[in-house]
Amino acid sequence: MGELQPRRLGSYLLDGQLCDQAAVERAVALQRDLAAQGLYRPLGQIIVEAGILAMTDLLAVLRRQGLDLLAATPLFQRLPPAALAQVGPWLEHRLLPPRTVVFHEGDLGDAYCVVVSGQVRVLRRAEDGEVTLAILGPGLGFGEIALLTGEPRAATVRSETETCLLVLPKIAFDRVAAQHPELAAALTRIMGDWLAQGNVHLVQAAATERAYQRFIAEQSEEPVAALVGASRVHGRLQQAVAAAAAEEGPVLILGETGTEKKALALLVHQASRQREQPFLVVDAAAVSIGRLQSTPGGTDPFRTELAQASTLFGHEAGALPFARSRRLGLLQVAAGGAVFVDNIDQLAAGVQQQLADCLESGHFTPLGGSQPVPNTARIHAGSAADLEAMAAASRFDPRLLALLAPRTLSLPPLRRRKKDIPEMVARLLARFTTGRGQTVTGLGRDAYERLMDYDWPGNVEELEVVIRRAVRLAKGPELAAADILIGSLPSGQRPLCNLLRWPPVRRFFHSPLFPSVPQALAAVTFLAIFLLGLFGSQQPDANPALILVWGLWEPAVVLTIPFVARAWCAVCPVGAGSGIISRLAGRALPVPPFLRRHGPLAAAVGLGAVFWVEAAAHLLASPRATALLILAMAGLAAVVALAYPRQTWCRFLCPLGQLVGVLASCSAVEVRANQGICNHDCAGHDCYLGRGSQKGCPLGEAPFALHSNLHCILCGNCIRVCPKGSPAVNLRLPGQELMSGRRPETGFVLVAAALMASQLFRGLAMTGLGADLDGLGSWLVAGLGLGLCTLLVAAGLLAAGPLVFHDLDEGRRLAAGRLVTSLVPLAAAFEMGFHLERLLAMAGRLPSVAARSLGWPPGLPELVAGPVLVHVLQLGLVGAGALAAALLIPRTGLPPGAGPVPARSRWPAWLLGAAYAACFLLGSSY
Numbered sequence: 001m002g003e004l005q006p007r008r009l010g011s012y013l014l015d016g017q018l019c020d021q022a023a024v025e026r027a028v029a030l031q032r033d034l035a036a037q038g039l040y041r042p043l044g045q046i047i048v049e050a051g052i053l054a055m056t057d058l059l060a061v062l063r064r065q066g067l068d069l070l071a072a073t074p075l076f077q078r079l080p081p082a083a084l085a086q087v088g089p090w091l092e093h094r095l096l097p098p099r100t101v102v103f104h105e106g107d108l109g110d111a112y113c114v115v116v117s118g119q120v121r122v123l124r125r126a127e128d129g130e131v132t133l134a135i136l137g138p139g140l141g142f143g144e145i146a147l148l149t150g151e152p153r154a155a156t157v158r159s160e161t162e163t164c165l166l167v168l169p170k171i172a173f174d175r176v177a178a179q180h181p182e183l184a185a186a187l188t189r190i191m192g193d194w195l196a197q198g199n200v201h202l203v204q205a206a207a208t209e210r211a212y213q214r215f216i217a218e219q220s221e222e223p224v225a226a227l228v229g230a231s232r233v234h235g236r237l238q239q240a241v242a243a244a245a246a247e248e249g250p251v252l253i254l255g256e257t258g259t260e261k262k263a264l265a266l267l268v269h270q271a272s273r274q275r276e277q278p279f280l281v282v283d284a285a286a287v288s289i290g291r292l293q294s295t296p297g298g299t300d301p302f303r304t305e306l307a308q309a310s311t312l313f314g315h316e317a318g319a320l321p322f323a324r325s326r327r328l329g330l331l332q333v334a335a336g337g338a339v340f341v342d343n344i345d346q347l348a349a350g351v352q353q354q355l356a357d358c359l360e361s362g363h364f365t366p367l368g369g370s371q372p373v374p375n376t377a378r379i380h381a382g383s384a385a386d387l388e389a390m391a392a393a394s395r396f397d398p399r400l401l402a403l404l405a406p407r408t409l410s411l412p413p414l415r416r417r418k419k420d421i422p423e424m425v426a427r428l429l430a431r432f433t434t435g436r437g438q439t440v441t442g443l444g445r446d447a448y449e450r451l452m453d454y455d456w457p458g459n460v461e462e463l464e465v466v467i468r469r470a471v472r473l474a475k476g477p478e479l480a481a482a483d484i485l486i487g488s489l490p491s492g493q494r495p496l497c498n499l500l501r502w503p504p505v506r507r508f509f510h511s512p513l514f515p516s517v518p519q520a521l522a523a524v525t526f527l528a529i530f531l532l533g534l535f536g537s538q539q540p541d542a543n544p545a546l547i548l549v550w551g552l553w554e555p556a557v558v559l560t561i562p563f564v565a566r567a568w569c570a571v572c573p574v575g576a577g578s579g580i581i582s583r584l585a586g587r588a589l590p591v592p593p594f595l596r597r598h599g600p601l602a603a604a605v606g607l608g609a610v611f612w613v614e615a616a617a618h619l620l621a622s623p624r625a626t627a628l629l630i631l632a633m634a635g636l637a638a639v640v641a642l643a644y645p646r647q648t649w650c651r652f653l654c655p656l657g658q659l660v661g662v663l664a665s666c667s668a669v670e671v672r673a674n675q676g677i678c679n680h681d682c683a684g685h686d687c688y689l690g691r692g693s694q695k696g697c698p699l700g701e702a703p704f705a706l707h708s709n710l711h712c713i714l715c716g717n718c719i720r721v722c723p724k725g726s727p728a729v730n731l732r733l734p735g736q737e738l739m740s741g742r743r744p745e746t747g748f749v750l751v752a753a754a755l756m757a758s759q760l761f762r763g764l765a766m767t768g769l770g771a772d773l774d775g776l777g778s779w780l781v782a783g784l785g786l787g788l789c790t791l792l793v794a795a796g797l798l799a800a801g802p803l804v805f806h807d808l809d810e811g812r813r814l815a816a817g818r819l820v821t822s823l824v825p826l827a828a829a830f831e832m833g834f835h836l837e838r839l840l841a842m843a844g845r846l847p848s849v850a851a852r853s854l855g856w857p858p859g860l861p862e863l864v865a866g867p868v869l870v871h872v873l874q875l876g877l878v879g880a881g882a883l884a885a886a887l888l889i890p891r892t893g894l895p896p897g898a899g900p901v902p903a904r905s906r907w908p909a910w911l912l913g914a915a916y917a918a919c920f921l922l923g924s925s926y
Contacts, residue, residue, distance in 0.1 A: 319368020533627025551842025600747025829881025
């Protein structure tokens with residue numbers, strides 16, 4: 001249901017010639033000034049206080065606005081004007097400050113509300129806090145079901161911003177409904193729509209048999225979902241559906257979260273003899289009722305069990321504290337039809353036993369009842385859990401499992417049904433473009449390849465979100481790869497807190513000075529380094545450019561990554577310059593598929609080339625070579641910016657940016673988004689596209705598509721431009737994203753492996769190997785050493801990966817990728833130790849070197865750490881990194897249902913850690 005966008009008060013005042021345009025504009029300007037001071041005052045009140053309008057005239061205008069808004073809602077739009085006129089005197093405008101509770105879950109339903117302006121959030125309490133059910137904006141109403149039933153509110157409603165509500169009391173609603181049956185019929189239709197979507201909290205609110213029977217009468221109008229596909233797996237599913245439909249008795253449907261279990265159950269029902277009877281859905285994991293007084297922020301197991309039993313079997317009047325009237329259970333409502341119980345493993349133990357008794361005996365007894373009721377509804381059960389293992393662990397009723405198991409359908413995950421994706425996408429395109437005036441009809445080749453390359457851990461539900469978003473972003477008749485923004489899924493590990501809730505952090509990211517001022521300072525510094533490198537003294541001890549680059553800038557970037565992730569890339573003048581070139585002179589060609597696929601490989605090769613040049617050209621002793629390296633990187637970025645939009649260089653090709661991105665996976669901060677807001681309450685995707693003069697994500701990503709710090713530079717653009725406040729800067733456990741449950745990303749693995757190869761190569765160089773060579777010999781030895789280290793790391797990972805993850809049976813490459821991901825904390829520890837030595841050995845010499853470069857007399861002190869302190873710190877870092885990697889190996893990115901990796905498989909972390917420790921003990925990075 002879209003927002004109705006009600007007419008604003010000013011238009012009513014102008015239409016009625018109660019004031020002129022200038023008066024309205026002055027009042028709006030004053031309202032904005034007050035809002036900037038944190039004060040909210042309604043426009044009508046401002047106009048009345050200014051003496052422009054009488055209070056009686058304002059009330060009449062508000063009543064007219066309210067009636068127009070009410071007439072546009074689905075509940076009242078079929079009522080004749082005379083009936084609406086009866087409602088007018090009862091309407092009330094209510095102004096609410098932000099985060100004000102309109103009513104609580106469990107409160108009695110006493111009014112119907114429509115949002116005039118602002119937003120309200122519909123939410124419920126869950127074990128891990130609040131769960132958002134919906135966000136309602138102008139023109140949307142709530143509270144209608146409670147008006148029909150008189151039952152407690154099924155959810156809490158809270159204002160998100162300054163909000164104006166139009167409130168219709170229950171007494172007025174009842175009087176109009178008594179005279180106009182079409183109002184009650186409209187209400188029942190709305191309830192039927194929501195029930196058919198599986199919103200159990202609304203099922204619980206329906207208390208009377210009459211309401212349920214109306215729902216059944218409407219059920220035949222609901223569209224029938226269908227599984228589509230062309231794969232052999234799909235064909236076998238169709239055969240299994242036909243076999244299950246031909247039999248009697250319950251059906252058990254097993255599949256990962258996000259698979260089409262409900263659609264499969266509906267197919268079985270539609271193919272059975274009961275196809276003309278109701279098909280009802282309940283999610284056992286979402287069932288609760290009333291307001292929890294004793295356990296705020298949590299759930300009461302006793303109340304949950306009562307609610308689940310009441311939902312399935314019903315209750316008699318007075319049987320429960322919240323049961324003022326009789327309620328039919330879903331088994332009674334679906335008499336002769338079917339009830340699909342999703343997440344059946346979440347049923348309380350007592351309810352599992354009651355359901356098993358019902359399946360065995362063929363009858364059940366409602367709560368508080370004394371007479372058994374025959375059961376004629378067929379049970380379809382769905383679960384993503386291993387019910388056999390749960391039964392063996394006494395966490396699922398073995399008797400219920402034995403009754404469900406004879407007719408079991410297994411729904412494969414989407415990653416094993418990729419041949420079905422084109423037909424699924426065609427169905428989704430038709431669904432998401434119908435009635436919206438859009439002409440997206442198919443997939444471009446690059447978009448198709450992107451969909452097929454991804455393993456869809458969220459299955460069909462995730463695919464639906466991605467295609468819905470792509471349709472909104474599409475600029476042509478076919479979806480392109482740039483439209484396919486694959487979002488993140490919850491990993492089961494929540495961040496510690498959102499740092500944007502701390503005012504100083506929020507002000508920092510909203511400040512117009514960030515990142516422009518740091519970018520300007522960095523540009524001046526890089527220009528100074530470049531000029532000093534080319535035109536300054538070429539003696540290492542008389543040119544501060546070397547210390548600025550190798551002793552300060554590079555160590556500062558690496559050593560602060562745990563705290564700021566990839567934020568240094570936001571102020572990098574190379575990235576900022578490429579963005580400016582792209583906007584002013586770039587051709588903005590679409591990023592080609594080969595660059596998206598092979599860009600990380602090029603970045604990995606480039607990373608090796610940088611370390612090769614560093615060793616062969618002795619950059620730490622050559623100011624001019626250092627300046628030329630910086631110039632080469634900037635030149636390549638400029639060339640890419642002339643062809644492609646945004647900071648394509650930074651996103652796909654920059655070797656140092658990709659290196660920092662890999663290390664940022666171990667950072668304690670991340671930018672992510674509220675998936676509920678992004679997927680269901682955002683139509684503009686301003687964080688990706690930008691809005692007006694405000695730029696979108698410079699890397700062509702967006703918070704809803706982020707699952708790795710590799711693709712985020714913490715520039716804050718998305719935070720500033722998002723009107724919904726969805727992006728968050730989370731504080732998390734370091735390295736949390738490495739345990740996200742996702743398949744390792746190819747680009748991430750390539751760059752991380754190249755980094756490890758370079759670390760072994762630099763470890764050999766630290767021992768002094770090839771240090772005395774110059775000219776062509778230096779380049780040949782460095783190239784040979786780097787090549788051998790690369791081959792050694794590649795062979796070692798490909799051999800060790802299957803040994804560590806041998807139970808997964810996913811192939812050598814994927815196993816090696818999982819091992820690389822596990823070892824990233826150790827690689828980060830080496831990198832920090834490597835640059836820590838340069839910081840401690842070089843930074844303290846900056847004053848004396850700068851003085852010599854200016855021709856000042858010598859004598860300034862040089863602060864240089866001793867080798868013992870440096871080695872102790874380096875070994876401590878390597879030890880911590882090896883321990884983190886060893887703990888990570890049994891937890892890294894395992895697919896759903898995979899068993900734990902044995903602890904004895906941690907040996908690669910200890911072996912590589914020992915090699916790194918030997919490098920530090922035997923040599924020096926400076």
